[in-house]
Amino acid sequence: MKRIGVFVCHCGTNIANTVDCAKVAETAKDFPGVVFACDYKYMCAEPGQVMIQEAIREHNLDGYVVAACSPRMHEPTFRKCAERAGMNPYMVEQVNIREQCSWVHADKTKGTDKSIDITRMGVAKVAQNEPLFSTTIPVTKRALVIGAGIAGIQAAIDIADAGYPVTLLDREHSMGGKMAQVDKTFPTLDCSACILTPKMVEAAQHPNIEIVTYAEVQAVDGFVGNFDVTIRKKARYVDVDKCTGCGLCSEKCPKKVASEFEMNLGTRKAIYVPFPQAVPNKPVIDAKNCRFLVEGKCGVCKKVCPTGAVDFEQKDELIVERFGSIVVATGFEQFDISKYEEYGAGRIPDVITGLHLERLMNASGPTMGKIKRPSDGKVPEKIVFIKCVGSRDEAKGRSYCSRACCMYVAKHATLIKEKIPTSKSYIFYMDVRTAGKNYEEFYTRAQNEYDAQYVRGRVSKIFQVGDKLIVRGEDSLLGRPVEIEADLVVLAAGMDPQQDAKDLARTLGISYDQHGWFTEAHPKLRPVETHTAGIFLAGACQGPKDIPDSVAQASAAAVKAAGLLSKKELTAEAQTARCDEAYCSGCGLCVSICPYKAIELKRISERVHGGTRERQVSSVNQGLCQGCGACSVACPSSAMNLKGFSNDQILAEVDALCQR
Amino acid sequence: MREINAKLTQEMGDLARDLLASGEVKGVFGWTKGSRWYLTPPVFITKPEEADQLCYDEFAVNNLTGLLLDFRDSQDKIAIFVKGCDSRGIVRLVQDNQLKRENVLVIGVPCPGMGDKGAVTDHRQAQELPLLAKCLECRYPNPVLADRTIGGVTVTTEPSAAPSGATAEAAKGRGVGSKQADRFAQVEAIEKMSPDERSAFWQAQNEKCIRCYACRNICPACNCRECIFDSDKKNWVNKAATPTDNAFFGITRAMHVAGRCVECGECERVCPMDIPIMAMNRKLIGDLNELFGPYDAGVKPEEKPPLGAFKLDDPEEFM
Ligand code: SF4
Ligand code: SF4
Ligand code: SF4
Ligand code: SF4
Numbered sequence: 007m008k009r010i011g012v013f014v015c016h017c018g019t020n021i022a023n024t025v026d027c028a029k030v031a032e033t034a035k036d037f038p039g040v041v042f043a044c045d046y047k048y049m050c051a052e053p054g055q056v057m058i059q060e061a062i063r064e065h066n067l068d069g070y071v072v073a074a075c076s077p078r079m080h081e082p083t084f085r086k087c088a089e090r091a092g093m094n095p096y097m098v099e100q101v102n103i104r105e106q107c108s109w110v111h112a113d114k115t116k117g118t119d120k121s122i123d124i125t126r127m128g129v130a131k132v133a134q135n136e137p138l139f140s141t142t143i144p145v146t147k148r149a150l151v152i153g154a155g156i157a158g159i160q161a162a163i164d165i166a167d168a169g170y171p172v173t174l175l176d177r178e179h180s181m182g183g184k185m186a187q188v189d190k191t192f193p194t195l196d197c198s199a200c201i202l203t204p205k206m207v208e209a210a211q212h213p214n215i216e217i218v219t220y221a222e223v224q225a226v227d228g229f230v231g232n233f234d235v236t237i238r239k240k241a242r243y244v245d246v247d248k249c250t251g252c253g254l255c256s257e258k259c260p261k262k263v264a265s266e267f268e269m270n271l272g273t274r275k276a277i278y279v280p281f282p283q284a285v286p287n288k289p290v291i292d293a294k295n296c297r298f299l300v301e302g303k304c305g306v307c308k309k310v311c312p313t314g315a316v317d318f319e320q321k322d323e324l325i326v327e328r329f330g331s332i333v334v335a336t337g338f339e340q341f342d343i344s345k346y347e348e349y350g351a352g353r354i355p356d357v358i359t360g361l362h363l364e365r366l367m368n369a370s371g372p373t374m375g376k377i378k379r380p381s382d383g384k385v386p387e388k389i390v391f392i393k394c395v396g397s398r399d400e401a402k403g404r405s406y407c408s409r410a411c412c413m414y415v416a417k418h419a420t421l422i423k424e425k426i427p428t429s430k431s432y433i434f435y436m437d438v439r440t441a442g443k444n445y446e447e448f449y450t451r452a453q454n455e456y457d458a459q460y461v462r463g464r465v466s467k468i469f470q471v472g473d474k475l476i477v478r479g480e481d482s483l484l485g486r487p488v489e490i491e492a493d494l495v496v497l498a499a500g501m502d503p504q505q506d507a508k509d510l511a512r513t514l515g516i517s518y519d520q521h522g523w524f525t526e527a528h529p530k531l532r533p534v535e536t537h538t539a540g541i542f543l544a545g546a547c548q549g550p551k552d553i554p555d556s557v558a559q560a561s562a563a564a565v566k567a568a569g570l571l572s573k574k575e576l577t578a579e580a581q582t583a584r585c586d587e588a589y590c591s592g593c594g595l596c597v598s599i600c601p602y603k604a605i606e607l608k609r610i611s612e613r614v615h616g617g618t619r620e621r622q623v624s625s626v627n628q629g630l631c632q633g634c635g636a637c638s639v640a641c642p643s644s645a646m647n648l649k650g651f652s653n654d655q656i657l658a659e660v661d662a663l664c665q666r
Numbered sequence: 667m668r669e670i671n672a673k674l675t676q677e678m679g680d681l682a683r684d685l686l687a688s689g690e691v692k693g694v695f696g697w698t699k700g701s702r703w704y705l706t707p708p709v710f711i712t713k714p715e716e717a718d719q720l721c722y723d724e725f726a727v728n729n730l731t732g733l734l735l736d737f738r739d740s741q742d743k744i745a746i747f748v749k750g751c752d753s754r755g756i757v758r759l760v761q762d763n764q765l766k767r768e769n770v771l772v773i774g775v776p777c778p779g780m781g782d783k784g785a786v787t788d789h790r791q792a793q794e795l796p797l798l799a800k801c802l803e804c805r806y807p808n809p810v811l812a813d814r815t816i817g818g819v820t821v822t823t824e825p826s827a828a829p830s831g832a833t834a835e836a837a838k839g840r841g842v843g844s845k846q847a848d849r850f851a852q853v854e855a856i857e858k859m860s861p862d863e864r865s866a867f868w869q870a871q872n873e874k875c876i877r878c879y880a881c882r883n884i885c886p887a888c889n890c891r892e893c894i895f896d897s898d899k900k901n902w903v904n905k906a907a908t909p910t911d912n913a914f915f916g917i918t919r920a921m922h923v924a925g926r927c928v929e930c931g932e933c934e935r936v937c938p939m940d941i942p943i944m945a946m947n948r949k950l951i952g953d954l955n956e957l958f959g960p961y962d963a964g965v966k967p968e969e970k971p972p973l974g975a976f977k978l979d980d981p982e983e984f985m
Contacts (some may be wrong), residue, residue, distance in 0.1 A: 591891045593762040595974045621739040624762060640974065642922060643890040657901055
């Protein structure tokens, strides 16, 4: 029989107030296997730990139970404490008499009784514990950054500066993400391109950064330190090595289509570079619109290209590469305003979104920076902004605040006034949120110096009369309806997660919330980590963020990723699943249920009745297994067990509870 | 009926003989005439000359598919005769990786509906018998998969398709599938009981169980390598047939086949103590259908059982 110790902690008065700790210790002395029990004010403090270590030596303990706070809080503390006394750290069980007893019971007798019960269960479990040993796994010293918007670029540069090779991947043809579409940035009003382009160039020229655009992550296998990522490089139909970016092809291409980058306000060719500062500055053929690829005719680009870079034979290419860590920076999508029927969005051409306006204001945009209405090209005089479109609106399924709209509307009002001094902006708002450095000042200036008129209230309807847009709403401060005849309406569309974010989450094995934003491991303590070790989050893929926040988080994610890469090797989880081959029938249920792809079926041969026979059994990759236990509950044969949480251990606990 | 049976028996024998003689299979699972007129137990033959032993009539009720588990790790190809209900057992075993599809030669037979030998009044004399409850409730009278067929039976995964092949008329006349709609009647009746009544009801059933394990042994959904009820780890459950341990056994058995039970009804049929085992199975089938949408186990090999797969829209009421 094992020699077990029990240490009951008062947690100051946290526990001792509603639990008679001395009594718990005294009662525990009679539990089977217990050779020593005591209570103390703070078990986690130095004297408490010394006490435990002395008891281990003096009473020759094989294992011990600490009855204290939550294992989430101090399990590592007490495991380390055991280790220092030469005991295997997994011979320790912590039972939670604080959150589960003292904090939920007012009655001291009840609190004490329950503490005794769960301590008894802990003792029963420890009696079944076996020493566990962690293995180590090597680290591949390379990082993958998915998404080359401002967050991805920043993360890539920081990791690369720390000395590790980085692959920066984007599914678009160029880096830059949403920030590339933005004209100026708040609150400093510097030109977005002027601060983004140098970053893009820096990344492109960094010796440690490899840029892979027009590519997508197709599959991820492996685990922290060793992710095997299958990347699909989509066919560009242009050999980037041969292409010099002269632009002759785009110039001569006869096919014109609406430009996504210009929010369909301008056109592009079938062979094109999305915007002048694109990196890499090499064109790509849009197969859906290319005459040659669709009809087999034309091929002008191929004829005019001086270096023979156009290659209609190109195919998608799959490459598999190994990375030690992954930073996800896939950003956001603008909310689809057509969900607001009442605003005529999508139907009325002069009801546009913030991003449309960005393009209209941009000097290299479709109007060369002149703000003109999409319908007739007139310069608008009265402009109405509507905030929180697709934000803070339960009815549209968007309960969250998109965080950047208040500020970008203030920016738009400011810039419009500068460009059209005779204009007047009305801004319908619910609240104004300016929680950033110099944000409030910026907003006040828009009101006081740029004459932006803020109207508190929701707009109920927008419709067209002649060439005017009638905006009908309510001024809830004055408590009366308002109607404004506007020339242009700008909806401050909020941020949506990328539509296919969930697919990527599944590919990566990370989680997402009800909207599709990726979830961090802990909102306060681990804000840039995911639940999957080695995968970090940067920027708006985790939730709406403006540029400063995205960049800050990107650097944080980069530090985490680089920190991981700097390790010689990683310690693998010791509490992993183990399959008892004798019981395993090879049904494979565990394989399909395992979220970490840690289980495979393998063939074994065994001797049966004098002959040998082959059969399938499951086998757990100890490096991949995170000890979640999904397989052990799925296994119909109880062949799968979690080390440290085996069926027998749990049964022993239940037995102990029933036997009191 | 007798003529049809004789013809089917003939066809069975011929096919089995050919298969064994040509070496296409190493053995054949089928039925043979037993020691009484109302018994047609399973038989396993390995030689062409044994093909004469095969017999098919309205007592060939045994679901043979569970017997294939003896060959789960073997490379031998085995042929097996299946009625509609039995055929779902094959799909289950293949889904559970217990059989390699290519190692079984499935031969579909038409089913006239099986006679309830419990209704035998004169043991010496053959007599017209009513159908077994499971046949009255049958929704899959045709094989859901087969490599060969006899008696012109059609293979279909369509639920509630009409019986087909040589015995189609007989099956219809005898009422195969006529009580499909009542499948859950007993469950509903039990659910209407007060908790005390219900507990007393099951208590009484549990007291009857003699732990012969017939229900488990015949079941194609029970395919663990070692059953916990055989395990020498005493901490799980006592082997003694006490009401408490029996309750634990009954519930564990039912839970274990949840999402896998093919409703062949064999467990209840073989129970010597007349325990309404199907009521428990059906309760779970009903619950699973309600939670995860309609699902019939052992019909479509590519469809994973609801409890063995993870879907994004699975209910998570407890979270
Ligand atoms: S082949 Fe396609 S991309 Fe090239 S010029 Fe013609 S339409 Fe444009
Ligand atoms: S679920 Fe259990 S029996 Fe099935 S393969 Fe996995 S460990 Fe083996
Ligand atoms: S539980 Fe009964 S009805 Fe279900 S498959 Fe097993 S033997 Fe057939
Ligand atoms: S067949 Fe009946 S008596 Fe035998 S173990 Fe099953 S339920 Fe109990």
